[in-house]
Amino acid sequence: xxxxxxxxxxxxxxxxxxxxxxxxxxxxxxxxxxxxxxxxxxxxxxxxxxxxxxxxxxxxxxxxxxxxxxxxxxxxxxxxxxxxxxxxxxxxxxxxxxxxxxxxxxxxxxxxxxxxxxxxxxxxxxxxxxxxxxxxxxxxxxxxxxxxxxxxxxxxxxxxxxxxxxxxxxxxxxxxxxxxxxxxxxxxxxxxxxxxxxxxxxxxxxxxxxxxxxxxxxxxxxxxxxxxxxxxxxxxxxxxxxxxxxxxxxxxxxxxxxxxxxxxxxxxxxxxxxxxxxxxxxxxxxxxxxxxxxxxxxxxxxxxxxxxxxxxxxxxx
Amino acid sequence: xxxxxxxxxxxxxxxxxxxxxxxxxxxxxxxxxxxxxxxxxxxxxxxxxxxxxxxxxxxxxxxxxxxxxxxxxxxxxxxxxxxxxxxxxxxxxxxxxxxxxxxxxxxxxxxxxxxxxxxxxxxxxxxxxxxxxxxxxxxxxxxxxxxxxxxxxxxxxxxxxxxxxxxxxxxxxxxxxxxxxxxxxxxxxxxxxxxxxxxxxxxxxxxxxxxxxxxxxxxxxxxxxxxxxxxxxxxxxxxxxxxxxxxxxxxxxxxxxxxxxxxxxxxxxxxxxxxxxxxxxxxxxxxxxxxxxxxxxxxxxxxxxxxxxxxxxxxxxxxxxxxxxxxxxxxxxxxxxxxxxxxxxxxx
Numbered sequence: 001x002x003x004x005x006x007x008x009x010x011x012x013x014x015x016x017x018x019x020x021x022x023x024x025x026x027x028x029x030x031x032x033x034x035x036x037x038x039x040x041x042x043x044x045x046x047x048x049x050x051x052x053x054x055x056x057x058x059x060x061x062x063x064x065x066x067x068x069x070x071x072x073x074x075x076x077x078x079x080x081x082x083x084x085x086x087x088x089x090x091x092x093x094x095x096x097x098x099x100x101x102x103x104x105x106x107x108x109x110x111x112x113x114x115x116x117x118x119x120x121x122x123x124x125x126x127x128x129x130x131x132x133x134x135x136x137x138x139x140x141x142x143x144x145x146x147x148x149x150x151x152x153x154x155x156x157x158x159x160x161x162x163x164x165x166x167x168x169x170x171x172x173x174x175x176x177x178x179x180x181x182x183x184x185x186x187x188x189x190x191x192x193x194x195x196x197x198x199x200x201x202x203x204x205x206x207x208x209x210x211x212x213x214x215x216x217x218x219x220x221x222x223x224x225x226x227x228x229x230x231x232x233x234x235x236x237x238x239x240x241x242x243x244x245x246x247x248x249x250x251x252x253x254x255x256x257x258x259x260x261x262x263x264x265x266x267x268x269x270x271x272x273x274x275x276x277x278x279x280x281x282x283x284x285x286x287x288x289x290x291x292x293x294x295x296x297x298x299x300x301x302x303x304x305x306x307x308x309x310x311x312x313x314x315x316x317x
Numbered sequence: 318x319x320x321x322x323x324x325x326x327x328x329x330x331x332x333x334x335x336x337x338x339x340x341x342x343x344x345x346x347x348x349x350x351x352x353x354x355x356x357x358x359x360x361x362x363x364x365x366x367x368x369x370x371x372x373x374x375x376x377x378x379x380x381x382x383x384x385x386x387x388x389x390x391x392x393x394x395x396x397x398x399x400x401x402x403x404x405x406x407x408x409x410x411x412x413x414x415x416x417x418x419x420x421x422x423x424x425x426x427x428x429x430x431x432x433x434x435x436x437x438x439x440x441x442x443x444x445x446x447x448x449x450x451x452x453x454x455x456x457x458x459x460x461x462x463x464x465x466x467x468x469x470x471x472x473x474x475x476x477x478x479x480x481x482x483x484x485x486x487x488x489x490x491x492x493x494x495x496x497x498x499x500x501x502x503x504x505x506x507x508x509x510x511x512x513x514x515x516x517x518x519x520x521x522x523x524x525x526x527x528x529x530x531x532x533x534x535x536x537x538x539x540x541x542x543x544x545x546x547x548x549x550x551x552x553x554x555x556x557x558x559x560x561x562x563x564x565x566x567x568x569x570x571x572x573x574x575x576x577x578x579x580x581x582x583x584x585x586x587x588x589x590x591x592x593x594x595x596x597x598x599x600x601x602x603x604x605x606x607x608x609x610x611x612x613x614x615x616x617x618x619x620x621x622x623x624x625x626x627x628x629x630x631x632x633x634x635x636x637x638x639x640x641x642x643x644x645x646x647x648x649x650x651x652x653x654x655x656x657x658x659x660x661x662x663x664x665x
Contacts, residue, residue: 203400203402205399206402208369208389209396209398209404211369211388212367212368212389212394212396213415213416213463213467214416214419215390215419219419223415223419
């Protein structure tokens with residue numbers, strides 16, 4: 001056998017460049033990786049929030065930079081019946097809409113969780129109100145609620161149930177309820193689809209076990225479905241409350257807070273005062289006044305409903 | 318406690334036929350194991366017994382009462398599920414008391430019954446824990462406790478041990494059997510593990526493709542398998558099966574090797590020659606096998622060898638020192654040879 005003069009290849013350690021050493025240094029790497037996210041948060045979240053809070057303590061108007069006025073804006077706000085009215089309607093709007101959204105959404109989710117023909121198509125249809133842009137929804141409802149051309153009025157009159165058009169949005173209480181209806185219509189898909197996802201995580205064998213344990217349908221809902229759904233219910237409800245309380249588009253596009261400020265939410269009132277009204281400081285103060293409500297709602301959902309002992313792992317008591 | 322009669326039961330899911338006329342008679346207090354490969358319909362049959370699946374044809378009677386149209390809760394059965402199906406948001410106590418709570422039992426009764434079952438299963442210290450905080454074996458016991466508390470006429474087990482590790486499985490196997498001896502409740506147990514079936518059952522029902530291949534006592538199935546399927550399924554390691562023909566008073570296997578026949582064997586025909594690995598013995602005058610693989614397990618030595626063209630697995634109590642390529646002489650015990658018709662697969 002001839003011996004070939006091939007030289008064995010030996011793996012050699014390569015000298016590391018300074019740059020690669022730098023990237024191997026963990027603190028630097030952590031800093032670099034955090035930078036984009038932190039930058040985005042600072043520029044697009046922290047800065048506007050901070051600016052908003054700062055404005056709330058100044059008398060800035062459009063075209064004139066303001067002076068620090070301390071709590072003056074808030075003092076004025078607390079004496080303002082329109083603000084109190086907006087607080088009332090924001091709470092009322094959020095409360096009623098949330099109850100309806102969750103009642104109907106849960107019902108819909110339970111229906112969709114059954115074996116239905118065309119199940120996936122039905123689910124897709126359910127999502128439609130959610131994927132339509134809010135302003136489009138608002139325009140559609142504005143048209144539905146139109147004093148002259150309302151399709152609902154037309155149907156009732158054609159059926160001979162009424163003689164005159166229904167007044168949806170031109171007096172305070174009908175307008176308030178009409179807006180809630182629009183919000184519920186738009187919000188149900190989110191609730192239904194989220195709860196459906198929650199329902200699907202419940203093992204069917206639990207229902208079978210409960211069936212053999214002698215449960216009725218209501219008992220299965222009461223003792224299995226509902227408690228097991230609570231954690232996701234809490235999260236979805238927190239989100240839903242936040243979205244509803246801060247709602248702006250629907251109300252502003254349909255009633256602009258009218259008639260006579262009766263349907264102003266805090267968000268629409270803040271905008272009304274700040275931008276068309278030019279009182280940026282006052283508007284900012286109204287916006288800031290939403291924060292305590294939101295913090296309270298979030299804490300309530302989170303602590304009252306979220307973590308259950310049975311979800312926590314190994315710890316033995 | 319009750320008898321269970323399964324009479325000519327059929328099951329279809331749409332056009333897919335799962336069970337093709339299955340009949341089993343179960344005596345009061347018997348421990349019956351339904352065993353078969355996955356997809357053979359054993360779990361479906363159990364779920365039909367429980368009332369979780371409709372019966373497409375035939376009848377199921379529990380304690381003499383036909384239950385085809387009786388809802389699960391009125392069948393007086395309890396079931397242990399493969400994944401235990403413990404209610405995760407309830408403590409062990411609440412899990413076990415749930416059926417009584419639904420029935421509106423007073424608190425003292427719930428307390429008493431749960432304590433009784435917990436004592437049987439050694440769950441006393443765990444009653445206030447949640448399922449998450451339990452180990453696999455403990456969850457298994459809670460699932461059994463939930464069934465015991467019901468005091469049912471029939472216990473159903475759906476592959477209850479398949480989620481446990483090997484050691485725990487052996488332990489729980491004997492616990493379940495002990496429990497059965499103590500409570501003497503009719504039990505139907507589904508498994509794909511033939512060792513579980515062999516060790517636990519009074520009656521084994523071997524199923525395949527929605528049909529019953531053979532039903533009988535464990536050792537009956539081991540000693541006299543009715544067909545090739547049962548022969549291959551029951552027994553571990555599996556039976557050696559060699560195809561060939563009977564000619565001139567011997568079995569002619571591949572490679573022209575003549576194998577001995579049992580007394581009373583047919584004198585001619587195409588057959589499958591079955592011999593269990595443990596029924597081979599070392600014999601200086603035996604058949605010549607070329608050793609392929611040697612697997613000592615400690616208690617026995619398994620040897621894979623080639624005899625003629627046939628693969629043969631032998632399990633010997635002796636410690637054998639041999640190596641790949643060497644020759645080992647073995648002979649089958651003539652009285653323990655199984656012959657099957659090659660065309661039908663039935664025992665001859």
